[in-house]
Amino acid sequence: MKKSEVPQDKSNLESANFRELCYAVDENGEYTTAHTTGWDPKTIALDNAIEDINQRVQDAKDRVKNNQTSPIEYYMEFHKMDLPILASYVGIWQWRVKRHFKPKVFQKLSNKTLQKYADVFEITIEQLKNLKHAN
Known part of the structure; x- marks a missing residue:
């Protein structure tokens, strides 16, 4: 797109006084950088993605409140992780992490294992065990 056509639509970037860097073609046909405050299609897509993430967290x-899963799953979603990422961060196989989602299994985890999760989520073991501390 031409530098003069770079969209300047309203977005969250504009309200925070940020501008995104993108590439455009100048009047000489050369690629150059241009700043944009937003682009409606991109803003809509990002808003939808954030809404989906927030719904998954909720x-x-x-x-967790209905005792159908452990707080590990909540914190995984809250930190925008998936099972493979979480498993790699805590150094535990995926099938074991998934097993730790079961409330009865979670209650029997050692403090050493709980500490691995707490370290990844940057919380205490007490916060991990007690969801009412969650944001």
Whole structure:
């Protein structure tokens, strides 16, 4: 796109006084950088993605409150991780991490294992065990 056509739509970037860097073609046909405050299609897509993430976090929190899953799943969603990422961060196989989502299994975890999760989520073991401390 031409530098003069770089969109300047309203977005969250504009309200925070940020501008995104993108590439455009100048009047000489050369690629150059240009700043944009936003682009409606991109803003809509990002807003939808954030809404989906927030819904997944809330669903996980509800499942914890209903004793259908452990707080590990909630904190995984809250930190925008998936099972493979979390497993690699804590150094535990995926099938074991998934097993730790079961409330009965979670209650029997050692402090050493709980500390691995707490370190990844940057919380204490007490906060991990007690979801009411969650944001």
